[in-house]
Amino acid sequence: MMLDRFYPVVDHADWVARLAPIGAKFVQLRIKDRPEDDIRRQVREAKAAAAAYGAQLILNDYWRIALEEGCDWVHLGQGDLDGADLAALRGAGIKFGISTHDDAELERALAAEPDYVALGPIYETYLKEMLWPPQGLDRIGIWKRKLGPIPLVAIGGLTPDRLPGVFLAGANSAAVSTDIIRNADPEWRTRQWIEATRAAGRSMVDRYSRQTMLPEVGPERQALVAKATVLVVGVGGLGAPVLQYLAGAGVGRLIIVDRDRIEEHNLHRQPLFRMADIGCAKVDAARDALLALNPFITVDARCERLVPNNAASLVAAADIVVDAADSFAVTYILNDACKAADKPLVSASVIGLKGYVGTFCGGSPSYRAVFPDMPQQAQNCATAGVLGTAVAVMGSLQAHAVLSLILGLQSSLEGRVVSVDFQTLAIRAFSFHGAVEDPEALLPFISPSDVTNEDIVIDLRGLDEAPASPFPRALRMSVDDVGRGEWRPPDEAQRVVLCCRSGIRAARAATMLRTRGHRELALVALG
Known part of the structure; x- marks a missing residue:
């Protein structure tokens, strides 16, 4: 049996007359605390309104009235099952659905051979206090496996943006x-729901069918x-393929952070963008492109730098960070x-024809545990060059690492680094499980706003x-001035803040000071 994907529940017959004309096809009338004659009047009015527009009326609770008024459907709660004459309902050709909230109720419902089973609340509800905690998407999958062909x-707590996950779960x-x-505006909201249920239902079946058929994925893990x-x-070159493949895979929410604007030299390795995007903020153009690819996800675009002051709140909002x-400054701040x-x-880097990707933190050793010191010098794609295919491969590996974490695949990159030489196509990997971060080696990055009047600030950039x-x-x-040792902090307890564009010179100078015994150090990457 097929149910309409949109199932509004209303408390008065007038709602049926309002919603049926705009496309509601399966409407439950749930009347509480009204005299029986008023209930019967409303049932007749709702039946007539539904019939006029080809909709189906489901009457909640009142199974005797459903029999006497010739209804086609009735919805029963667990309490209704105590006295409901299911044989009489079947004999009259009346179909029925049953509410469930736990395993015992589900077993009881299945014994009654219902025409559908309801499960709730899926999410937390705010306008009605429930006796049961939120069931969650995983419970939908469990229920559906037990129900088989029963709809x-x-x-409970559903909204249009939650529909893809709900339908994917089963x-x-x-x-x-x-x-x-x-x-x-109930009519406007109803149209939104109808469009969202139709679109989500069509898309969830077709869009992800090639990955959900994998035994490692399936509907339940696709819901994750x-x-x-x-x-x-x-x-950029890494972020573009990461975002395209995560959006394509159906990751529900992407938070993207970048303050740069698109330049023509970006296009050879960032196919997320087009010529018409030149001059636009990367995050805005990326959001538009990703939503054009998959309108059933949410993209939160942040045109800003990643700095210590905003890193904690951004990371807190996510399940996984890329x-x-x-x-290097961003890598250590994110770490x-x-x-x-x-x-x-999940961190990656590509310079020239070499790249690496690995997964750190979250149960694995940190990036600092594996790479405690920043390099003495560092190049980037602007100074060393890069092939678009190289960043495409490494960005795809990052996206795969993210999906592996979400899906719980055993082949994840947790605690491992994979490096690729794109000239020889040599691929190497090493595990860093057991690596420990040395707290004495920590050189923290801080934001410019965290610098105080008590700090000694050294700007390492030339005039x-x-x-x-x-x-x-x-x-x-x-850095050479610091290295010569001609300057020493007047007070060893006073914090020294070292600044440069990328943070690399600041880290080198801080290391020199640390070897001389100074411990109160911090770095600022001015960008």
Whole structure:
């Protein structure tokens, strides 16, 4: 049996007359605390309104009235099963659905051979206090496996943006009440629901069919993909394929962070963008492209730098974090935030014809445990060059690592680094399980706003690079000046903050000071 995917539940016959003309085809009338003559009047009015527009009326609870008024459907709660004459209902050709909330209720419902089973509440409800905690998407999958061909109706806390996950988990229909009848414009909201259920139903069956048929995925794990939130920092050569494949796979929410604008030299390795996008903010163009690819996901675009001040809140909002920023400072900032939040960090880098990808934190050793020191010098694609195919491969591996984490695949990159030489196509991997971060080696990054008047600030940029420092009291030195040892902090307890564009020179100078015994150190990457 096929149920309409949109299942509104209303508390008065007038609602049936309002919703049926705009496309509601399966409407439950749930009347509470009214005299029997009023209930019968409303049932007759609702039946007539439904019949006029080819809709189906389901009467809640009142199975005797359903028999006497010639209804086609009745919905029964667990309490109704105590006295309902199911044989009489079957004899009259009346179909019925049954509410369930736990395993015992499901077994009882199955024994009654219902025409559908309802499960709820799926999500937390705010306008009605429930006796049961939210069931969640996983429970939908469990229920559907037990029901087999019997349709499953999900109810409780549903909204249109939650429908893809609900249907992917195995629900056949989505019931809704207060989100419509308490809306300022119920007809408009009903049209939204109808379109969302139709679109989600069509798309969820076809869009992900080639991956859900995999035994490692299936509808239940696809639902995990749909409810996942992934933070992607950097929308460049790595970030573009990461975002395209995660959006295509159906990751429910993508948070993307990048402050750059698109330039023509980006296009050879960032096919997410087009010539018409040149000059636009990367995150805005990426959001538009991703939603054009998959309109059933949410894309949160943040046109800003990733800095210590915003890293913690961004990481807290995500289940998994992707470092695609081509910046050592960003990598270490994300590492520290992910370690503190116990979130996995999928990091990659490509320089020239070599690249690596690995998964850190979130149950694996941190990036600092494996790479405690920043390199003495670092190149990027602007100085060393890069092939678009190289970043495409490594970005795809990052996306695969994310999906592996969501799906719980044994082949994940947790605690491993895979490196690729794109000239020889040599692929190597090593495990870093057991690596430990040395707290004495920690050189934390801070935001410029975290610098205080008590700090000694050293700006390591040359005057030709930065004629003016953002810190008026900053000392202007080079890394070589610090290395010669001619300057020492006047107070060993006073914090020294070292600044440069990328953070690499600052880390080198801080290491020199640390070897001389100074421990109060911090780094600022000014960008």
